[in-house]
Amino acid sequence: xxxxxxxxxxxxxxxxxAKGDGVSADLVxxxxxLDLLCRYIAxxxxxxxxxxxxxxxxxxxxxxxxxLDSIAPLSALRDLLPPGLPIVADAGSGxxxxxxxxxxxxxxxxxALLERMGRRVGFLNNVVAVLGxxxxxxxxxxxxxxxxxxxxxxxxxxxxxLDPPMxxxxxxxxxxxxVLAAYKAREEKVAEEMSAIESLVGSWEEVETPVPFLxxxxxxxxVRPPR
Numbered sequence: 001x002x003x004x005x006x007x008x009x010x011x012x013x014x015x016x017x018a019k020g021d022g023v024s025a026d027l028v029x030x031x032x033x034l035d036l037l038c039r040y041i042a043x044x045x046x047x048x049x050x051x052x053x054x055x056x057x058x059x060x061x062x063x064x065x066x067x068l069d070s071i072a073p074l075s076a077l078r079d080l081l082p083p084g085l086p087i088v089a090d091a092g093s094g095x096x097x098x099x100x101x102x103x104x105x106x107x108x109x110x111x112a113l114l115e116r117m118g119r120r121v122g123f124l125n126n127v128v129a130v131l132g133x134x135x136x137x138x139x140x141x142x143x144x145x146x147x148x149x150x151x152x153x154x155x156x157x158x159x160x161x162l163d164p165p166m167x168x169x170x171x172x173x174x175x176x177x178x179v180l181a182a183y184k185a186r187e188e189k190v191a192e193e194m195s196a197i198e199s200l201v202g203s204w205e206e207v208e209t210p211v212p213f214l215x216x217x218x219x220x221x222x223v224r225p226p227r
Contacts, residue, residue, distance in 0.1 A: 008212040053095035070098030073209040073220040086152035157183035180223040202226040
């Protein structure tokens with residue numbers, strides 16, 4: 001019987017294919033993706049009791065609320081990437097979510113995991129080594145002290161709200177062609193949060209990103225700075 005991860009990846013692949021994004025559909029369906037994600041899940045389960053990396057009562061919840069949730073916006077994120085060799089930052093990476101699942105699904109894209117806590121940085125370095133992820137760098141830094149103007153896409157999940165100070169810090173990380181991509185939940189919460197900062201952004205939009213087996217709203221909010 002297929003695991004919930006296998007069924008979830010198959011559902012996401014079919015969803016991307018239905019949208020006409022065959023590249024994302026093929027990436028998610030690749031056998032190496034399943035293998036690497038299983039190994040990543042095993043590392044989280046090994047270290048979670050001591051490190052408190054994620055909140056999940058069992059493996060199925062870990063898979064749905066953290067792994068599939070990280071991958072669900074893959075097609076939308078790929079649409080935000082500029083041509084060439086873009087660099088993606090995962091701000092406040094924590095356990096590597098969404099950065100590591102995305103890096104597994106996009107082996108041709110370079111990722112930087114920005115994390116300030118030493119224990120979690122150690123965990124991330126271990127995962128990168130164990131999985132052999134040559135497209136991922138781990139950087140121990142606060143978001144406010146990250147490399148200015150380096151990243152073409154800055155994404156984050158379960159991170160601080162987009163208030164003016166945090167928005168300024170995240171905009172500082174972006175390259176001239178860069179965009180923020182925030183994992184968010186309910187539509188009304190997004191509207192409330194964005195109304196408080198709308199005068200500080202150049203433009204923003206949101207797209208629904210349903211997660212298999214999750215009966216909760218999920219959406220990706222892309223935010224561009226004033227040009």
